[in-house]
Amino acid sequence: MPIFIIGGKNLMFLDKKIIYIVDDNESVGRAIKILLTTFNFEVRTFTSAQSFFDSVSNNDPGCLLIDIHMPGIDGWAAHKRLLDSGSKRPVIFISADKHENAADRALKAGALGFLQKPFNCQALVDLISIVP
Amino acid sequence: MLDKGSIISNISDQLRIKRQESARGKTHNELSNTVNSQADALKVKNVQIKQWADKEQRAEAQIHIRTKAMDAATDGIFIIDVKNKDFSVIYSNQAFQTMVGYSRKDIIGKNYFLLYADIADLRIAEEIKNTLQKDESFQGEMLNFRKNGDKFWNYLRISCVRDVNGVVTHYVGIQTDVTLMRRKDFEIKEQREELLHVTRVGKLAEFVSSLAHEISQPLTSILSYAQAAYRMLEGKDSQLQEILQYIINDDQRAAEVIRRLRSLLKKSDPEVKPIDINKLINETIELMATDVTVRNKVIKIALEPKLPNINGDRIQLQQVLLNLISNSLDAMEGRDEFRELSIRTSLNGSEEIIVEVKDSGCGIPKENMKKLFSHFFTSKPDGLGMGLSISRSIIEAHGGRLEVKNNPEGGAIFYFTIPVGGGVKEWS
Numbered sequence: 001m002p003i004f005i006i007g008g009k010n011l012m013f014l015d016k017k018i019i020y021i022v023d024d025n026e027s028v029g030r031a032i033k034i035l036l037t038t039f040n041f042e043v044r045t046f047t048s049a050q051s052f053f054d055s056v057s058n059n060d061p062g063c064l065l066i067d068i069h070m071p072g073i074d075g076w077a078a079h080k081r082l083l084d085s086g087s088k089r090p091v092i093f094i095s096a097d098k099h100e101n102a103a104d105r106a107l108k109a110g111a112l113g114f115l116q117k118p119f120n121c122q123a124l125v126d127l128i129s130i131v132p
Numbered sequence: 133m134l135d136k137g138s139i140i141s142n143i144s145d146q147l148r149i150k151r152q153e154s155a156r157g158k159t160h161n162e163l164s165n166t167v168n169s170q171a172d173a174l175k176v177k178n179v180q181i182k183q184w185a186d187k188e189q190r191a192e193a194q195i196h197i198r199t200k201a202m203d204a205a206t207d208g209i210f211i212i213d214v215k216n217k218d219f220s221v222i223y224s225n226q227a228f229q230t231m232v233g234y235s236r237k238d239i240i241g242k243n244y245f246l247l248y249a250d251i252a253d254l255r256i257a258e259e260i261k262n263t264l265q266k267d268e269s270f271q272g273e274m275l276n277f278r279k280n281g282d283k284f285w286n287y288l289r290i291s292c293v294r295d296v297n298g299v300v301t302h303y304v305g306i307q308t309d310v311t312l313m314r315r316k317d318f319e320i321k322e323q324r325e326e327l328l329h330v331t332r333v334g335k336l337a338e339f340v341s342s343l344a345h346e347i348s349q350p351l352t353s354i355l356s357y358a359q360a361a362y363r364m365l366e367g368k369d370s371q372l373q374e375i376l377q378y379i380i381n382d383d384q385r386a387a388e389v390i391r392r393l394r395s396l397l398k399k400s401d402p403e404v405k406p407i408d409i410n411k412l413i414n415e416t417i418e419l420m421a422t423d424v425t426v427r428n429k430v431i432k433i434a435l436e437p438k439l440p441n442i443n444g445d446r447i448q449l450q451q452v453l454l455n456l457i458s459n460s461l462d463a464m465e466g467r468d469e470f471r472e473l474s475i476r477t478s479l480n481g482s483e484e485i486i487v488e489v490k491d492s493g494c495g496i497p498k499e500n501m502k503k504l505f506s507h508f509f510t511s512k513p514d515g516l517g518m519g520l521s522i523s524r525s526i527i528e529a530h531g532g533r534l535e536v537k538n539n540p541e542g543g544a545i546f547y548f549t550i551p552v553g554g555g556v557k558e559w560s
Contacts, residue, residue: 025352027350028353031355032352032353034356038363038364096345096349117348117352118351118352121355
């Protein structure tokens with residue numbers, strides 16, 4: 001059973017991990033959100049990296065699931081921006097494009113990993129569960 | 133003392149003698165005249181004979197030098213006597229013998245066409261005979277065989293030798309071993325094909341990847357929705373769960389198809405078929421749609437309705453269209469004020485179709501105009517410089533032209549023509 005901590009403005013489930021999804025394809029974001037909700041995650045979606053940066057600060061906990069190919073700031077650039085700002089946020093890249101060595105590149109950049117769309121829910125949950 | 137009579141007789145004797153002497157003198161003169169004139173004639177004759185001899189000697193020298201020259205020539209030369217109905221060779225030079233590998237003895241008196249009869253292409257032999265029997269010259273390239281069975285490409289020319297009345301008396305043939313040139317041509321063609329393949333595969337990979345991208349997105353959401361619903365129905369509705377499992381399985385099958393499509397880009401043989409160029413343009417634009425949207429550009433089309441079909445290779449023509457469209461997009465890259473690309477088709481008379489691709493970029497600098505269609509000329513940092521030269525070769529093989537001009541209102545116009553009812557040549 002989840003434990004409620006009541007304090008300040010925030011009402012949070014202690015055992016719920018927070019996942020931020022950034023994908024310019026709205027339907028993809030919504031679908032993954034619904035899926036992750038069934039795994040008891042708290043999920044927030046954004047359709048651009050900029051809108052994510054605008055509403056989530058580095059201090060907010062949670063794992064970032066981000067699409068690579070997006071107009072404006074793409075996944076790689078967003079990750080770099082996070083790292084440059086000193087964030088330790090765990091990042092998982094997703095993409096519908098075929099990226100040679102994307103998994104290697106993601107790991108080298110310090111991310112949790114890379115998932116080729118469409119991916120199986122178990123693969124995604126396995127990656128997320130690496131985060132303590 | 134002399135008597136009168138003896139004196140008279142003496143005088144008459146003397147007179148007779150004198151007369152005789154004079155007659156003899158006359159005969160003698162005549163004789164010497166004849167001898168003289170005969171001697172003169174003889175002299176003339178002698179000069180003539182000497183001239184004839186000189187002439188003959190010169191002619192012989194000429195024949196000698198010509199024979200030597202024929203033998204020194206690097207082309208094979210032979211002469212066929214028309215009188216013999218079986219095309220027997222009456223002369224062949226050294227190069228001919230070397231080329232075919234037979235000795236002069238093997239060749240002289242033999243039918244030219246039977247020299248390589250057992251292995252040569254007899255259809256060509258028939259064609260040559262037919263041409264010659266019409267008293268016309270023959271010229272052509274064919275595969276022949278040396279005595280030892282080695283193949284060689286023979287560029288053969290046979291022409292007619294005529295007498296003063298214009299009647300054909302002999303055929304003179306010249307043949308050149310063009311095997312090396314052929315091989316070179318073949319190598320160049322092969323390299324081009326390879327490059328073409330590389331470019332085509334590159335382009336195709338681009339489209340497959342953008343197509344794969346577009347399809348993968350909905351597949352991702354369908355899979356996630358179905359898996360979410362499946363989990364939500366856990367222990368509640370196994371029938372619905374079964375249905376959802378089918379959706380999940382089919383989604384994953386579709387994803388597998390895309391994976392295979394991405395890795396499966398094979399070389400295809402050219403296929404000539406009737407093509408509706410307008411339809412091909414529309415299909416090509418569809419393929420480019422993502423690219424165009426991502427680059428924030430628009431394509432406007434003005435297609436002449438009811439154009440006649442053309443004969444061509446779809447893939448190749450599509451490659452040209454793709455190349456022109458993608459060049460136009462590149463020309464407007466990073467410039468938001470240049471957005472519009474237009475494609476127009478029209479009929480020029482009843483013979484050819486014109487396809488125009490017009491961008492609204494900066495146009496082509498004058499100094500680049502000439503180099504534009506040459507190999508490896510590119511103004512793009514990551515360009516191969518093959519696109520336009522390949523495109524031009526393709527259009528020319530289809531019997532058309534690919535040209536460029538700058539639009540006075542700005543931008544460049546690339547246009548090509550394709551003849552109505554034309555075919556496709558092999559191009560190299």
